[in-house]
Amino acid sequence: xxxxxxxxxxxxxxxxxxxxxxxxxxxxxxxxxxxxxxxxxxxxxxxxxxxxxxxxxxxxxxxxxxxxxxxxxxxxxxxxxxxxxxxxxxxxxxxxxxxxxxxxxxxxxxxxxxxxxxxxxxxxxxxxxxxxxxxxxxxxxxxxxxxxxxxxxxxxxxxxxxxxxxxxxxxxxxxxxxxxxxxxxxxxxxxxxxxxxxxxxxxxxxxxxxxxxxxx
Numbered sequence: 336x337x338x339x340x341x342x343x344x345x346x347x348x349x350x351x352x353x354x355x356x357x358x359x360x361x362x363x364x365x366x367x368x369x370x371x372x373x374x375x376x377x378x379x380x381x382x383x384x385x386x387x388x389x390x391x392x393x394x395x396x397x398x399x400x401x402x403x404x405x406x407x408x409x410x411x412x413x414x415x416x417x418x419x420x421x422x423x424x425x426x427x428x429x430x431x432x433x434x435x436x437x438x439x440x441x442x443x444x445x446x447x448x449x450x451x452x453x454x455x456x457x458x459x460x461x462x463x464x465x466x467x468x469x470x471x472x473x474x475x476x477x478x479x480x481x482x483x484x485x486x487x488x489x490x491x492x493x494x495x496x497x498x499x500x501x502x503x504x505x506x507x508x509x510x511x512x513x514x515x516x517x518x519x520x521x522x523x524x525x526x527x528x529x530x531x532x533x534x535x536x537x538x539x540x541x542x543x544x545x546x547x548x549x550x551x
Contacts, residue, residue, distance in 0.1 A: 442531060
């Protein structure tokens with residue numbers, strides 16, 4: 336056993352190394368991180384973290400980009416439009432027929448039916464253009480007239496149309512026993528537009544007022 340005081344080389348063991356060698360070895364074995372086993376300090380992590388101000392690139396499309404607007408369907412060509420529905424033409428009113436046609440085809444049959452329902456059995460109705468059967472007016476010229484006779488011709492009424500238009504001036508007269516009437520009465524003067532039904536009603540009403548019908 337060697338004494339501490341003895342520093343001769345013979346006392347040195349084969350494993351004995353100079354002190355400066357141990358120091359250098361220890362320094363070379365120290366971890367780069369002063370605290371072994373611990374993660375980087377917060378400051379180091381912050382420094383190495385990517386900046387939020389730097390735009391990051393990615394291969395995936397960004398969901399923040401506005402989507403392209405949907406394309407509007409192409410307008411149909413004019414030839415592709417469905418054909419417009421044809422409007423149903425309104426049938427013309429019977430009153431719009433030519434004057435003589437309306438009287439012959441519509442008014443006389445309707446008047447005949449209405450007066451027959453009122454008990455007139457031998458009624459004869461016709462359309463004629465002739466002199467006015469009114470005393471003192473024989474020189475007035477010809478006028479269109481609806482002439483009705485019944486009770487073997489003893490009762491007669493006339494409906495006058497100075498013009499070939501049922502909407503123009505109209506007049507009425509009646510007489511018995513083949514006598515001439517002395518007056519012409521206005522006929523349906525309060526009606527703005529005369530219709531077939533009004534013309535029939537007007538004659539029935541006037542003959543009833545004359546007490547010529549069974550309504551009395």
